[in-house]
Each structure stands twice: as C-alpha cells, then as structure tokens.
Amino acid sequence: MHKSFLDKSEEARSSFRGWMSQIVANLFEFAFQMDSISQAAANDINMSVWLWMVANSSPEQRELVLELFTDPRIIPYERQYVMGQSVWRPSMFKETGLIQKRQSQAYVMPGVYKIRAEIEKRIVVHYTGSATGAGGLDQRLCQHHEILELESTEIAALRNEKRGVFYIHEVCANPNATYTIHLVATFPAPRTCHNLPWQTRALTCFLESCITIYDDSLDRLKPRHHNIKLLEHLRPTDMPKAPWYGANRALPFTQPLYLGDLPVTLRDYKKPGILKMVLQSHFLKYNTFFLDGPACTEILESLEAETGSEAPNTYAFRKFVRRSYKRLLWSLGRPVHSKRENRLLKDFPLLAVMKAWLVENNLVLGPFEGHYRFAHSSLKDMKVDWGLISEKVQALVPMAQRRIYDSKRLHQRWAELWKSFKMEQILQEVNWDAITCKN
Numbered sequence: 288m289h290k291s292f293l294d295k296s297e298e299a300r301s302s303f304r305g306w307m308s309q310i311v312a313n314l315f316e317f318a319f320q321m322d323s324i325s326q327a328a329a330n331d332i333n334m335s336v337w338l339w340m341v342a343n344s345s346p347e348q349r350e351l352v353l354e355l356f357t358d359p360r361i362i363p364y365e366r367q368y369v370m371g372q373s374v375w376r377p378s379m380f381k382e383t384g385l386i387q388k389r390q391s392q393a394y395v396m397p398g399v400y401k402i403r404a405e406i407e408k409r410i411v412v413h414y415t416g417s418a419t420g421a422g423g424l425d426q427r428l429c430q431h432h433e434i435l436e437l438e439s440t441e442i443a444a445l446r447n448e449k450r451g452v453f454y455i456h457e458v459c460a461n462p463n464a465t466y467t468i469h470l471v472a473t474f475p476a477p478r479t480c481h482n483l484p485w486q487t488r489a490l491t492c493f494l495e496s497c498i499t500i501y502d503d504s505l506d507r508l509k510p511r512h513h514n515i516k517l518l519e520h521l522r523p524t525d526m527p528k529a530p531w532y533g534a535n536r537a538l539p540f541t542q543p544l545y546l547g548d549l550p551v552t553l554r555d556y557k558k559p560g561i562l563k564m565v566l567q568s569h570f571l572k573y574n575t576f577f578l579d580g581p582a583c584t585e586i587l588e589s590l591e592a593e594t595g596s597e598a599p600n601t602y603a604f605r606k607f608v609r610r611s612y613k614r615l616l617w618s619l620g621r622p623v624h625s626k627r628e629n630r631l632l633k634d635f636p637l638l639a640v641m642k643a644w645l646v647e648n649n650l651v652l653g654p655f656e657g658h659y660r661f662a663h664s665s666l667k668d669m670k671v672d673w674g675l676i677s678e679k680v681q682a683l684v685p686m687a688q689r690r691i692y693d694s695k696r697l698h699q700r701w702a703e704l705w706k707s708f709k710m711e712q713i714l715q716e717v718n719w720d721a722i723t724c725k726n
Contacts, residue, residue, distance in 0.1 A: 299368045299371030299372055299373075302371035303357070303368075303370050303371030304353075304371075307356055309523040310521060311349060311497060312349065314340065315343070315344045317330075318337050321337065321341075324337070331541040331601075335489075336540045336544055337540075361494075363384075366384055366472075375528070384400075384470035388432060391425045395422060395425050396475060397417070397488065398418055398424045399494050400416055400469060401414065402416065402468050402469075403467050404455065404465070404466040404534075405465050411530070412531060413529070413532070414533075414534035414535055417539065424473065434451075435466070438460075439461070442456050454509075454534050472494055496538055499535050500521050503522065504533040504534065505533045505535050505536075505538065506534055517541075518538065561593050562608070564593075565593060566608075566611060566615050567615065569612075576616060576628075577624040584600075636680045636683045637680055639722055640676055640679045644671070644676065645661075650663065653714075654719075657716045658711075658716060659714045659716065671698070677692060
C-alpha cells in the first residue's frame with residue numbers, strides 16, 4: 288500500500304523520537320552506573336555533566352528532557368523528519384537548517400549546529416558542535432568562519448599550537464573541500480531566573496552529546512581515550528549506519544564544561560573556599576604563574592588531604608584547576624603565564640649559571656655575525672660538573688623550587704636544549720648578552 292507523505296513524515300518523526308529516547312536513556316543509565324566522581328572520571332565522563340545527569344536521572348526528569356529535545360521549537364519537525372529516515376544517504380543535511388555564510392546574526396541564542404564538509408564531491412565529513420556563550424550561535428559560527436578564512440598552512444600551524452583550531456577546520460581548509468554550516472537545535476535565550484542560564488548550558492551540552500551519538504559524527508580514526516567504545520555502547524543498534532566520516536575527536540560529555548553555581552556541580556573538593564585556599568597556599572609556597580603537570584598533581588593531593596575524598600585525576604578537572612588558578616592570579620594582580628613562558632622562566636636559573644661557567648672556562652666563542660658558539664661540538668667534551676651547577680642554580684631559586692633543580696634534572700634539561708633549535712636562539716648575541724647571573 289502506497290504511503291502518503293503525511294504517513295511517511297509521521298513514521299520518520301516517530302523513529303527520530305524512538306532513537307533519541309534510547310540515546311537519552313542510555314546516557315542517563317550509563318551515568319547512573321557510576322558510584323562516584325572518581326569512577327565517572329575513569330569512564331571519561333566530565334564531572335559537572337555527570338553530576339547533572341545523576342541529578343536528572345529519575346524517570347520523570349528523563350521524560351521532561353526527551354519532551355524538550357523532541358519539541359519542534361527546539362528541533363523543528365523538518366529536521367526530525369530528515370533524521371528519522373530509515374535509510375541514510377551522504378546528501379542528508381545538505382539543505383536542512385542551512386545557514387548562509389555570515390548570515391547567523393538572528394541566532395544569538397544557545398544551540399547545536401553541524402558543519403558538513405564535502406571533499407571532491409565524494410567524501411562527506413560531519414562535525415557536531417554547540418554554542419553556550421553570551422553571543423550564542425552567531426558568535427560561535429563567526430569564529431568558525433574567521434578560522435576558515437585563513438590559509439591552510441596557518442590553520443595547520445594554529446592546530447599544532449592547540450589554539451582553538453579543530454580537526455574539522457583542517458578538513459574544510461583542504462583546497463578540494465567545500466563546507467556548509469547547519470542548525471540542528473536552538474534553545475530560547477535565558478533571561479530570567481538565576482540558574483536558568485546554567486541549566487540551558489547543561490541541556491545544550493547534553494543535547495550536543497546526544498546528536499553526536501545520533502549522527503555518528505565521532506572520528507573513528509583518531510578518537511580520544513575510550514570514546515569509540517562509548518559511542519558503540521550508547522548508540523542504538525537498529526539505527527542506520529552513517530554514510531559519512533566523523534570529525535569530532537571526543538564525545539561532548541567527556542570534555543570540560545563549567546556550570547557556574549548549579550548546586551549539582553559542587554562537591555567538597557570543588558567548593559570554592561577549599562579550592563581557593565589550596566591554590567593560595569600553592570602560590571605563596573612557589574610564587575609560580577602557571578600550573579604544570581607536577582603542580583596540578585600536588586594540588587590534587589592537597590585537595591584530597593583537605594576533604595578526605597579522592598579528587599578526579601582527569602584532563603577536565605586539571606583544566607578546571609588551572610582556570611581557577613588563573614582567576615586567583617588575576618585577582619592578585621599577578622601575570623598569567625603560558626606553558627611556553629613557564630618553561631622559559633624555569634630555564635632562566637640554569638641558563639644564568641651555565642653562561643657564567645662556560646665563560647669562566649672559555650667554552651664560548653664569539654660573537655660571530657650576531658651569534659656565539661661553543662668551543663666543543665659535543666656536550667660530553669665540556670665535562671660539566673653538574674653537582675656544582677646544581678648548587679649554584681639552587682642558590683638562585685626559592686627554597687620550595689630547589690627540588691626541581693637537582694643535578695640529574697639539570698643535566699637532562701641541558702641535553703634537551705643542546706639538541707633543540709632553542710639553543711640556536713639562546714646563542715644569538717642579543718639573547719646571550721641578556722642572560723646574567725647574580726652570584
């Protein structure tokens with residue numbers, strides 16, 4: 288019997304609701320299996336999102352979330368119809384929700400979007416993203432367009448420096464690629480109620496996770512951690528196989544998310560008073576303007592000692608701690624250093640002592656055409672007394688930092704500098720002459 292368009296439409300929207308219902312249920316059940324923050328972190332769930340999911344995991348709350356996500360004011364019926372097709376084709380989403388370039392001014396609200404790239408009109412790549420900032424989708428999409436107006440070499444360089452450039456940007460920068468951006472869902476811009484903006488942000492992130500799973504837009508070649516196993520566990524088995532490649536390197540609920548003052552985001556170790564006290568103690572002890580890996584580990588240990596509970600040793604929580612430390616530095620009127628600046632400052636005491644020792648032993652020649660050079664081509668031939676160097680370096684640094692300047696670490700660091708391009712920069716006349724030593 289031939290089905291009318293209305294019947295097909297109703298069937299597709301019913302399929303969409305059914306699959307979305309399974310994904311929502313699977314996510315909530317997956318989160319509810321975790322007994323603690325630490326267990327959630329071990330399964331790559333962002334702690335704030337996990338706490339929000341647990342708080343909303345009752346059958347009544349799940350139904351409310353599902354009703355919201357299938358409301359045509361959030362995801363229009365037209366998109367639900369496309370997403371509910373029983374057979375998926377590469378041309379899906381080519382027209383639905385399409386936003387013309389630089390015409391997103393009307394969308395100053397949170398929401399979920401999709402970037403669709405075609406390479407040589409035969410390879411299709413999907414990326415799912417969301418916008419939760421004050422500028423909404425308009426601000427986020429303008430950021431994408433600004434990045435994609437750069438040359439492919441600039442995009443590759445920024446991506447190597449991890450400066451807000453994603454894999455999908457590299458894909459779209461391919462000379463043979465074209466891309467379009469599509470709306471998937473929009474939420475009303477929250478204007479009342481203290482917690483409403485944070486609840487909207489949590490819902491947007493949760494829907495982004497659902498759409499990433501639904502759309503199968505996870506990059507299966509280079510996913511982060513256990514994301515592929517999570518995707519296969521959370522995506523309904525009766526859903527159509529996606530005829531495109533994914534560009535999301537991680538599922539959204541495994542990534543950092545700040546949910547402000549929502550009560551469900553707070554645990555003892557994340558209460559501002561305790562965390563601020565630990566961070567202040569760290570600053571007073573070390574007087575550093577960046578938290579490296581060992582520093583973050585020490586702070587986690589201090590938090591555990593203060594609260595008596597295990598703090599999650601995850602990328603997301605470490606990023607939260609670093610962000611909190613930045614805020615502390617800003618509040619104290621102190622500078623905030625990048626990872627590169629921090630490494631350079633750590634090298635200064637070593638460079639100062641090594642310069643004095645090298646000059647004293649006539650092991651530096653020059654300058655020649657703006658550069659100095661070493662008298663020996665081999666580090667071994669210099670016969671450096673690393674015990675003596677360590678003593679002099681430790682005399683230059685605060686007591687709390689002396690442990691990181693032992694003879695073994697200094698020898699290793701100098702060997703790294705010796706082999707790297709940085710040594711050529713250090714030996715430039717203007718840089719070498721600027722290095723001084725006070726002892």
